[in-house]
Amino acid sequence: MIVTKSTGSWYTVFDMGSGEEFRCRLRGALRLEGRRSTNPVVVGDEVVVEKTAESDYLITSILPRKNYLIRRSTNLSRESHIIAANIDYIYIIVSAEQPRTNPEFIDRVLVTCEAYKIPATIVVNKSDIDSGEEFREIYELAGYEVINTSVKTGEGIEELSSRLRGGLSLLTGNSGVGKSSVINAIDPSIGARVGNISHYHRKGMHTTTFSEIFRLSNGGFIIDTPGIKGFGLVDLDNDELARYFPDLSRYAPECGYYNCTHIHEPDCAVMQAFAEGKISESRYESYLKMLDDDGKHRK
Template sequence: MERNFTGTVVRATGSWYDVLRDGEPVRCRIRGRLRLKGVRSTNPVVVGDEVRCEEDENGDHVIVDIVPRHNYVIRRASNLSKESHIIAANIDRALLMVTLRQPETPPEFVDRFLVTCEAYKIPVVILLSKIDLQDAAAVAAFRAVYEGAGYEVLEVSATDGTGVERVRELLAGCRTLVSGNSGVGKSTLIRTIDPTLDIRTGEISESHHKGRHTTTFSTMYPLAGGGAVIDTPGIKGFGLIDIDDAELWHYFPEMMRTAPGCRFYNCTHTHEPGCAVIEAVRSGDISLARYESYLKILDEDDKYRK
């Protein structure tokens, strides 16, 4: 077998990486210099990366280079940090799992995740998870906001099977990232889609109504029906990084559709007279909650730059 090869990272633990070669995972570590290429990331190699590997003098395999990524999902590593954390790379679609209660997914988390997917041209579908436990009025209100913005919102329940077949269709033949807060049911849904997969699942903490982390490391699983799914540890927060204030509105689809009607070509959609976006918010054509998310992200970015 060749000492050197190029393969796909299918599991990342932070110290060791499983790289797929001829259908079998090979345990690899990173060559130290990969951390020194000017990318201020806490994780230079991620699941989904295509990497070049060599065998060293001890017979161990070492990742020596990363093939340029065509996209990735990235977030700020921590509060007021200038480092980034890449969640996954080279993906065809993202499924964002959201629950309105047990536990509640914060709207700002949803909007920041969607902005990042828009920025890196990753199609995203929102999965309203545990739909059998959700309040019908809250579900209707959520759907109105995000379908109005232009997203597909799919109601799912691993318990009663709602939406499972549609999710299976979305996954077929694609490399899909499944993401969301802890406890929204990512691992349970994936295991429902393909029961042959060995994925840990957990329960909600009764005392805090928050999810427990059941997925410890990001892992890519091949699906029996073709394609692959990336299961990630639950994410608590989602700070944006490397998105310019002047471009932010480009990543709100409903604002992109409306902005050509603004009086000024360089309108920031915050205060200008003749702003079509502000008018659309006033008339209810653009959700006030989504517009407030936009303003909050602008304000947050100013704090990070200080």
């Protein structure tokens, strides 16, 4: 069984075998076990559910996760917030204009994807406004795939829909990049379902406030996440950060010092590659900012 929706108090659990859904509460002990995170159970979790004597359903245990997407929580009483678990692929939705996505945000998500071994692709949406060649140059140089989409012209929608067939994919990005519009263009039935829910609760136009899994008409599963403003790193030490930048790590073995920080050391192959244009300025600056801004949170 897989958790498809979490509101904090109640969880929707989907039985892949029977196709049934169950509205569940969480066993008290599991809430305590999740004390280092704001959310002990997340969408994508595979769980064990038991029926109580009162005919309620309880999540009694969580099966081991193969991976998860995690960020530093804005809640100071907790260390981290897990967005989703057991993800097969992540698509980072960005836009070059209206609004422009900060490359550092993209890099932070990518570092976490690398750390937890989740394949990721950058999707430049609103390509009818700006095709995002700057993003393409930066991230193809780093070794990532970049594709374009436009709900207005239809560019890339069919390709992205095809990629989402089978498996569990997560779409994430800042508010305003058009993520929900892309999802609705891929499968309009999702928009209809969300609209009905919003109308029922009289909440007006839908704005994603928590992660939720939707089953696509093509057979895949997609995780829709709330728009994310910031993405603080957790559980990563400064001395291992560079290995999660593929464009830095491919040159690091050639450095003169095995513990090179790639900031000031002589015979640094990473700094040399940067000077030769083999590493983009944007990516190298993101690396330096993460060392400086996040280091104190990861110690």
